[in-house]
Amino acid sequence: MEFGIFVQGYVPNFRSQVEPDAEHHALMEETEYVIQADKSGFKYAWFSEHHFLDEYSHLSANDVYIGYLTHATERIHLGSGIFNPLPAVNHPVKVAEKVAMLDHLSNRRFEFGTGRGAGSHEILGFMPGVTDMNATKEIWEETIGEFPKMWLQDEYQGFQGKHWSLPPRKVLPKPFGASHPAMWYAAGSPSSYAMAARKGLGVLGFSVQKVSDMEWVVDSYKTAIRDAEPIGGYVNDNVMVTTTAIVAETRKEAVRIAASSNLNYLQSLLFRYHDTFPRPEYIPQWPELLPQYTEELVEMLVDEELIIIGDPDDALAQCKRWEAAGADQLSFGMPVGVPYEDTLRTIRLVGEHVIPKIDTDPVHRTTRFREAAGH
Incomplete structure (x- = not known):
């Protein structure tokens, strides 16, 4: 199992009310988490793309953010968690161009994750006429298979779809070297995991909450991926899951940090905006926390x-x-309200004491898939 971290530009009001430059500090601190993770042996860092989600995520231009970190890191893979390829949000050709450019800047360390947005508040900002949030699924399905064609065809043959079109054009630059970056999908239901597997996509499992949830995730995905018809140059057989981690020298200290870091606030915000997620009965309606x-x-x-x-x-x-339980990658969500130095300590301690005892392969799993496709 490999390890990653996940950042999203979390700027809660309880911070910004007492810290005038909280937004700037939060964004800069999260770059330092990624730089430390690179030094500590984590193999992946994932970056959200969200729009309009006050407090929850101010990381909207994640392509710019990742571009900076390609130069500030050496080994860690940098992934879009997600780039939104819906034409109303980002034109698919411009997404393909960004992916290839980041592939060059990172020296083949970029990971291409996509999804359909966080819920009605975000989606309706770009698509005000939508009445059914599931409508974005059709648009994503129409678009996702075009990216490998844009990268691998010398001149892209063009596309005429229901939601966007393009005449034949050379889409530049092309990815660096053989094939293209690994492709992932942010999935939230068993059917989505199986759909991603059939397309040969890795899964970004932001909806998996606990270890026992892994059984249906792995079963639905690993069964379907055996019969994958990959839309790209290779199958990315990968299930990534996210969780929160707080590690200190003693368990007592870690528990104390967790209990004093307003973890309840981020969880409440998640369901404020992700209104397409199933809402557990114990989650109150916002603004109740x-x-x-x-x-x-x-x-x-x-x-x-x-x-x-x-x-x-x-x-x-x-x-x-x-x-x-079968996770291929475990990624820790770092922006949970834990103080900066305590977060850096978690990253360092996991790098020193956990990763070397679990992830003994020096090569990234996605690198192996991509290199095999290039031969």
Whole structure:
């Protein structure tokens, strides 16, 4: 199992109300998390693309952000989690161009994840006439298979679809070297995992909350991917899942940090905006918040395998549970309200004590797939 981190430009009001430049500081701190993750042996960093989602995510121009980090890092792969390829948000040709350019700037370290937006508040900003959020699925389906053609055909043969069109044109630049960056899809339901697998796409599993959820994820995906008809140059057989991690020298200190970091606020914001997600009964309607996390609740969340918290030995044992459940990659969401130095410490401790005991392959899984396709 490989390891990653996930950043999104989290700027909660409880921070910005007391810190005039909170937005700037948050964005700059999250670049430092990625730089430290690179030094600590993490193989992937993922970057959201969200629009209009006040507090929850101010990372809208993630292509610019990733471009900066291609020069600030050396080994870590940098992934769009996501680039939104719906024509009303980003024209597909411009997305293809950005992907290829980042492939060059990063020296083949870019990972191309796509999705359909975070919910009605975001989607309706660009598509005000939409009445059914599922309509974006048809647009994404029409578009996703065109990207490999734009990269691999000397002159793209053009496209005439229901939602966008383009005459024959050379789409430039082409990806660097053989084939193209690995392709991923942000999936939230069993049918979406299976659909991604059939297309040969890796899955960005932002909806997996605990280890026991992995069973249906892996079953639906790994079964379907055996019969994949890849839309690109190769099959990216990969399930990435996200969780929260807080690691300190002692379990007591990690639990204390978790209980004092307003973790309930980010979880409440998630369901404020992701209104296409199934809402568990215990999640209140915004602006009502989930209760503040106590140390007792944090311990319960650890026992339920909903969060990774503790000393390095605790973290190692908890990560091994994800590995045993079948995750190909475990990615830690870093912007959870935990203080900057404590977040850097989590990254360093995981890099020192956890990653070397689980991820012993020096080569990225996606690199192996891409190189095999190029021969």
